[in-house]
Amino acid sequence: MAIQPKPFKIYCPKCDFEKMIQFKSDCLGAGDFKQIPQICPKCGNEGLERKTVSASLGDAITEIFKKALKG
16 A cells, blocks of 8 residues: 655755645655755755654645645
8 A cells, every 4th residue: 555755844954944845645756856955945055954744734734735636
């Protein structure tokens, strides 16, 4: 059984840039990975880090995606 990856944040420890990453399904392609920055767009730092997101925030994001895709 396939399992959808949990949401996470990519952040820059130098300038506090953050980006939420939420995949739409468990079937990932090259386009899904393009949304993950390798270099901070704000300061150019190459040392971006990953943070886990709380379950409640992840569930809220999933609900937003479901509503957006229906409408």
